[in-house]
Amino acid sequence: xxxxxxxxxxxxxxxxxxxxxxxxxxxxxxxxxxxxxxxxxxxxxxxxxxxxxxxxxxxxxxxxxxxxxxxxxxxxxxxxxxxxxxxxxxxxxxxxxxxxxxxxxxxxxxxxxxxxxxxxxxxxxxxxxxxxxxxxxxxxxxxxxxxxxxxxxxxxxxxxxxxxxxxxxxxxxxxxxxxxxxxxxxxxxxxxxxxxxxxxxxxxxxxxxxxxxxxxxxxxxxxxxxxxxxxxxxxxxxxxxxxxxxxxxxxxxxxxxxxxxxxxxxxxxxxxxxxxxxxxxxxxxxxxxxxxxxxxxxxxxxxxxxxxx
Numbered sequence: 001x002x003x004x005x006x007x008x009x010x011x012x013x014x015x016x017x018x019x020x021x022x023x024x025x026x027x028x029x030x031x032x033x034x035x036x037x038x039x040x041x042x043x044x045x046x047x048x049x050x051x052x053x054x055x056x057x058x059x060x061x062x063x064x065x066x067x068x069x070x071x072x073x074x075x076x077x078x079x080x081x082x083x084x085x086x087x088x089x090x091x092x093x094x095x096x097x098x099x100x101x102x103x104x105x106x107x108x109x110x111x112x113x114x115x116x117x118x119x120x121x122x123x124x125x126x127x128x129x130x131x132x133x134x135x136x137x138x139x140x141x142x143x144x145x146x147x148x149x150x151x152x153x154x155x156x157x158x159x160x161x162x163x164x165x166x167x168x169x170x171x172x173x174x175x176x177x178x179x180x181x182x183x184x185x186x187x188x189x190x191x192x193x194x195x196x197x198x199x200x201x202x203x204x205x206x207x208x209x210x211x212x213x214x215x216x217x218x219x220x221x222x223x224x225x226x227x228x229x230x231x232x233x234x235x236x237x238x239x240x241x242x243x244x245x246x247x248x249x250x251x252x253x254x255x256x257x258x259x260x261x262x263x264x265x266x267x268x269x270x271x272x273x274x275x276x277x278x279x280x281x282x283x284x285x286x287x288x289x290x291x292x293x294x295x296x297x298x299x300x301x302x303x304x305x306x307x308x309x
Contacts, residue, residue, distance in 0.1 A: 005047045014286070026137055026205065029177075030148060031176050035176055035232070038179060040243060042104070042107070043108075044308075045235070046108070050108075054098050054102055054266075057098060057101035058095070058098035058106075059097070060097050062093060062094045062096045064097070065089060065093035067153075072241070075305045078305075079092075079192060079198055080235075088299060088300055091302075092303075092304050095301050096113060096303060096305070099146075102148060103254055104114075104265060104275045106147055106148070106189075106190065107189075109189075111190060112155070113265070116148055116260065117263075118270045119269060129256055130215065134252050134254065135211065135212070135213055135214055135216060135253045136214070136215035136254055137210070137212075137216060137248040137251075138153070139217075139244055139257050139275065139291075140217060141219060141220075141221035141259060142302060143259050143298060143302045143303075144268055149270060151187075153258075155190075163193070164211075165193045166191040166193060166214070167217065168193040168194070168214055168215070168216045169195065169216070169217040170196055170202070170217065170218050170255050171197065173197070173198050195216075200261050207247075213268060218241075218289055220241040221295075222241055222306045227246075228241050228242060231284050231285045231288040232283075233283075233288035234295065238307075240287065243276065243282060245283045245287060251278070255274045255275045257273050258271065258272040258296070259271055262301055
């Protein structure tokens with residue numbers, strides 16, 4: 001049997017080290033070059049003033065929008081399916097660049113409280129969920145500088161007198177394991193516990209974090225190679241990861257939905273609500289509707305180009 005005889009995901013996994021595969025010689029060379037480019041790019045980004053970093057990457061996002069016909073087309077089609085103006089595509093790409101710049105700024109020492117407000121109702125919602133003592137299944141989405149949200153939760157955790165370990169986040173490990181320390185450095189620096197979902201023991205670490213009363217963050221909106229359920233959202237049927245729902249059902253942990261709401265001047269407000277998806281006839285469909293409501297409020301800040309077609 002050859003790779004061509006396998007299903008596409010399995011064929012790809014033969015050369016994906018995250019799936020137990022091995023790189024070919026050409027892949028090793030290509031990834032070494034990419035690894036060097038990433039390191040150089042990060043060093044350059046670290047030297048730029050914060051406002052320049054955000055502005056330059058916003059301009060690069062605009063440039064990428066016009067340079068990539070295929071990706072631009074898929075973004076426009078996704079917007080149209082959701083009943084939105086496809087001309088939003090250029091702003092989606094520009095904001096993707098700006099928000100990447102904001103996330104890269106986390107590599108510096110300062111936190112995000114200066115740029116992320118938390119309204120009293122949201123702070124109370126989070127605190128009440130933590131006080132319940134079962135941990136928190138915290139669902140968010142790729143909207144705005146989404147890495148800021150986890151950092152802000154960690155700041156609130158420390159601000160209430162709680163120590164290490166802090167809130168945990170579940171992430172997809174990098175295609176190149178050597179990049180994981182680079183990608184995770186700012187998360188660890190800001191007090192987050194990083195769980196790589198494809199590594200052995202990930203499920204046990206999630207459950208242990210919840211038993212310790214800590215929030216665990218999930219980003220299910222763009223899918224991935226995980227268990228899913230078919231739902232109807234953003235204009236059509238799509239697969240939605242259901243792991244967070246099952247974990248909340250199994251553990252009894254409160255299910256919260258949080259996101260960063262853009263404000264004028266480049267800042268954001270952290271909004272947190274209790275999700276009632278688990279009490280619905282179809283929890284996955286209810287969660288999809290929760291996510292859709294947030295996305296349609298601020299479509300120019302969501303990663304439409306990352307949505308699987």
